Ligand code: 4AD
């Protein structure tokens with residue numbers, strides 16, 4: 001029977017059973033006794049399985065002795081208790097079928113040694129074959145599934161919001177515009193000039209920056225909903241925390257205020273961390289050993305303690321009194337910069353912190369104005385090492401207030417007519433947030449750069465593959 005490396009190593013199969021394992025060679029070592037030890041990985045779990053190949057297999061001299069890292073193999077043999085340390089089982093091989101040798105092993109990019117992250121980004125098509133990217137990929141999957149599972153258990157419905165949109169959900173002007181390649185039929189205005197603004201079947205359209213506005217409409221019918229998909233930002237920020245294409249999960253809850261929203265975000269993050277610790281212990285052990293020693297303990301602490309919650313105004317006071325030198329000076333009214341966010345999460349609290357009630361001028365048009373007239377019911381969850389991982393708010397459910405905020409931000413009410421309808425037809429208080437999925441993955445794995453948290457990073461200056 002064909003089994004995955006994970007199944008073969010699980011201890012659930014009986015010693016002595018005949019199995020077939022398929023995967024890619026990690027290393028080969030030949031012993032003087034005329035045996036080869038071939039480590040094979042198939043991505044199913046962190047550890048490779050060791051196949052012990054005797055010189056008696058038919059293709060030993062012609063193929064087995066030439067296997068190098070990266071070669072594709074199918075090995076059939078007997079599962080036996082392992083002599084070496086670390087693993088319970090190894091595979092005593094009867095046959096080794098080589099599906100693909102590696103052309104020119106000298107130049108195969110993934111050698112059994114530590115490569116720099118910069119180098120691995122240049123071979124994004126091969127980096128999943130490394131220990132690190134295998135682990136990141138499995139943790140990414142586990143986190144995505146944990147998100148769907150947790151929200152489903154809490155009674156949320158997954159709503160698929162559009163990627164092509166006509167309105168700017170954040171009102172920040174960071175959208176990529178769609179453009180046709182049909183050069184012969186480019187849209188033209190009355191004077192015959194090319195009108196790039198009408199490229200989407202005679203209209204202007206963009207890649208979405210957030211599914212929030214669309215998901216709000218479903219919230220005001222289905223009560224608890226979320227959207228989870230790719231989003232796009234044209235901010236030209238070449239930083240370790242920004243991508244041009246990233247995944248965002250955005251839950252939205254009806255009849256909820258900012259505190260309910262923070263409660264929801266807290267339970268949500270804790271559920272994700274719990275799933276990672278329970279389901280990806282092998283990968284997390286690797287991150288703790290090789291990437292960040294506190295990778296596991298900090299998640300455990302984070303689950304064990306309630307989140308710290310502070311008001312923006314209080315946060316500004318803390319930063320001012322800190323005596324710390326910030327590049328960007330602190331004053332009430334500023335948008336907190338990453339250095340400020342990191343100070344709060346790292347130095348002040350020592351773990352993630354929720355900052356609430358920001359000045360209205362620096363936050364999006366849809367956020368609910370507080371009674372003080374100066375702040376909005378916004379919240380950001382800040383994590384050590386990264387800064388903002390979640391941004392959210394109670395939404396402005398009062399039409400007159402919303403219209404005033406839209407005017408203030410110079411937004412055209414006509415484009416947002418359907419969004420205004422939600423305030424005209426049975427408006428209710430509601431709140432939601434957005435989690436930048438890759439930022440959370442960076443945090444969980446202890447990575448340095450968000451480009452290593454998505455299989456094929458798209459950012460200013462990088463979009464190959
Ligand atoms: O704070 P943002 O812009 O909020 C929204 O988009 C709201 N519509 C969310 C909501 O309330 N439903 O983005 C939310 C999160 C940020 O906290 C950050 O984690 C992530 O998205 N994010 C990015 N991640 C990677 N690359 C970028 N360029 C990002 N921009 C935002």
Ligand code: MG
Pocket residue numbers: 388390391
């Ligand atoms: Mg934000």
